[in-house]
Amino acid sequence: MVPNDAPITNALSFDIEDWFHMVEIDAVADSSQWPNLPSLVERYTEWIIETVTNANVQATFFVLGWVAERYPKLVKLMVDHGHEVATHSYWHRKVYELTPDDFHDDLRRSIAVIEDAGGKPVRGFRAPSFSITPGSEWAFDVLHDVGLEYDASLFPAPRGHGGYPCPMEAHAFTKAPSGRPLPELPMSVMRIGTLRIPFSGGGYLRLLPGGLIRHGFNQLNRAGIPVVVYLHPRDFAADCPRVPMPLKRRFKCYVGLAGTKDKLRMLLDRYQFDTCAAVLGLNETPPDTYATETAR
Ligand SMILES: [Zn+2]
Numbered sequence: 001m002v003p004n005d006a007p008i009t010n011a012l013s014f015d016i017e018d019w020f021h022m023v024e025i026d027a028v029a030d031s032s033q034w035p036n037l038p039s040l041v042e043r044y045t046e047w048i049i050e051t052v053t054n055a056n057v058q059a060t061f062f063v064l065g066w067v068a069e070r071y072p073k074l075v076k077l078m079v080d081h082g083h084e085v086a087t088h089s090y091w092h093r094k095v096y097e098l099t100p101d102d103f104h105d106d107l108r109r110s111i112a113v114i115e116d117a118g119g120k121p122v123r124g125f126r127a128p129s130f131s132i133t134p135g136s137e138w139a140f141d142v143l144h145d146v147g148l149e150y151d152a153s154l155f156p157a158p159r160g161h162g163g164y165p166c167p168m169e170a171h172a173f174t175k176a177p178s179g180r181p182l183p184e185l186p187m188s189v190m191r192i193g194t195l196r197i198p199f200s201g202g203g204y205l206r207l208l209p210g211g212l213i214r215h216g217f218n219q220l221n222r223a224g225i226p227v228v229v230y231l232h233p234r235d236f237a238a239d240c241p242r243v244p245m246p247l248k249r250r251f252k253c254y255v256g257l258a259g260t261k262d263k264l265r266m267l268l269d270r271y272q273f274d275t276c277a278a279v280l281g282l283n284e285t286p287p288d289t290y291a292t293e294t295a296r
Pocket residue numbers: 015017088092127128129
């Protein structure tokens with residue numbers, strides 16, 4: 001056991017979807033074919049739950065409604081082991097391509113199936129591909145309307161399907177058309193010179209060497225900022241089916257799969273983690289109080 005570099009509690013999260021839910025890959029775009037494809041979500045999610053639970057850590061699982069409906073026992077397993085279950089939408093469609101009504105319906109359906117499976121209220125949301133971008137602030141009013149208490153979708157650096165200019169740390173998001181504030185836990189980026197570099201999730205975490213990941217943790221934790229880790233079951237799946245895609249995307253999708261288990265174990269050994277709701281302080285403080293206190 002290595003001592004913690006700083007006594008900050010970071011957020012550990014997993015986006016629970018199958019390998020064929022990757023966005024904008026033509027070979028898996030037809031959702032009517034999803035039930036016929038080989039699945040890896042159950043096997044790798046069970047490994048994640050076991051690994052995190054054995055480390056005495058509670059994590060947040062942003063579950064796709066489509067997955068919760070087909071594998072309700074997975075959701076129950078998360079809840080039974082004390083983890084937080086949140087929503088990653090039902091169909092994994094990018095928010096900025098939806099109408100507010102379609103987003104509302106998708107989100108309601110996802111919450112219903114996840115709550116049915118887990119028996120606990122869903123409080124948080126993460127957008128597929130971090131797809132709340134400038135112009136789709138209306139999504140925050142939909143989150144309010146369906147009764148959610150926080151968002152973890154904003155990515156404070158440019159990226160393929162997302163990116164939103166916002167503070168790097170947890171804050172109250174106040175740009176919804178109605179002006180209602182909602183607690184926001186954005187993805188983590190470290191500063192290198194003038195750049196904001198993601199390091200703590202998905203392809204970034206798989207690609208970067210351990211030393212650079214620890215540098216990011218230390219930089220943020222020393223500034224008092226919790227790091228948000230996000231991984232998918234497919235990030236651990238060296239046997240993930242390969243489908244045709246552009247070379248650059250293929251590299252990002254498949255690089256470093258074999259080493260992700262060790263990286264997760266390294267993080268669990270070295271740093272403190274809890275759920276997104278806990279890191280936002282929502283388990284102790286009513287959300288309205290939180291939003292008011294942290295508005296800046
Ligand atoms: Zn996703």
